[in-house]
Amino acid sequence: MSHSERISAIVRILEANPQGMSEFALLKSLQSENLIYLEPDTFTDSLKLFQTHFLLFHHLYRLRDEWHDEGKGCLSIHTLSIQLRPYVQGDAALAFNDPLRAYYLDLDELAKTEAEDVERLLHSFWRGLGQPAQAGERQKALSILGLEQDASESMIRKAWRQQAMALHPDRGGDAEQFKNLSWAKNYLTKCL
Known part of the structure; x- marks a missing residue:
C-alpha cells in the first residue's frame, strides 16, 4: 500500500472519530479493515511494537x-489521542519545530533501532514515571512524604492525603510533584 493510500485510510478513520482516538484504537481500525498487517505478537514483542509505532507516527x-x-487542518499526535482539528494559521510554526517530528520523519532512526535500544527506551520511560531503579527507594519514598523509617500505613496515607490536597494539578498544584507523591505512597503501601 502506498503512502497516499495509507494517508487516505488514516484520514477517513480519524474523520469518523472526531473526538480523536488512541494509537492502539487506530492500529486496530487499520487492521480490521485489512489496511495493515499486524503479526500476532506485535503487541507483546517490544521491537515489533516499536517498529509498528514508529511507522504509524512516521505517516502521521x-x-x-x-x-x-x-x-486543510491540524493533526494532534499523541499515543493516547490522535485527532484531526481545524486549521489554525500559526500552528504550523509550532509543529515544524517539534523534535519528535524530526525523529519520526527520519527513517534511519527506525533502521538503526534494535531490540536492546527499545529495552533501554522502555526502561528510561518507566524510570521517568517516578519508579526509580536504585537501592534506597524506600528512603526516597519516605523522604517525599516527610516520614520516618517506622511510619505505619495509616501515617503514610495521612501524609499523602495532606500533601495531595495541595499538590493535585486540578487544584493548581505541580503535576510532577503530585506524581512523585503518588509513587511514594504506592511504593510504601505495597512494601508493608
Whole structure:
C-alpha cells in the first residue's frame, strides 16, 4: 500500500472519530479493515511494537505536514489521542519545530533501532514515571512524604492525603510533584 493510500485510510478513520482516538484504537481500525498487517505478537514483542509505532507516527507526521501545507487542518499526535482539528494559521510554526517530528520523519532512526535500544527506551520511560531503579527507594519514598523509617500505613496515607490536597494539578498544584507523591505512597503501601 502506498503512502497516499495509507494517508487516505488514516484520514477517513480519524474523520469518523472526531473526538480523536488512541494509537492502539487506530492500529486496530487499520487492521480490521485489512489496511495493515499486524503479526500476532506485535503487541507483546517490544521491537515489533516499536517498529509498528514508529511507522504509524512516521505517516502521521507526514500527514500533519501535508495538511499544514495545504491549509486543510491540524493533526494532534499523541499515543493516547490522535485527532484531526481545524486549521489554525500559526500552528504550523509550532509543529515544524517539534523534535519528535524530526525523529519520526527520519527513517534511519527506525533502521538503526534494535531490540536492546527499545529495552533501554522502555526502561528510561518507566524510570521517568517516578519508579526509580536504585537501592534506597524506600528512603526516597519516605523522604517525599516527610516520614520516618517506622511510619505505619495509616501515617503514610495521612501524609499523602495532606500533601495531595495541595499538590493535585486540578487544584493548581505541580503535576510532577503530585506524581512523585503518588509513587511514594504506592511504593510504601505495597512494601508493608
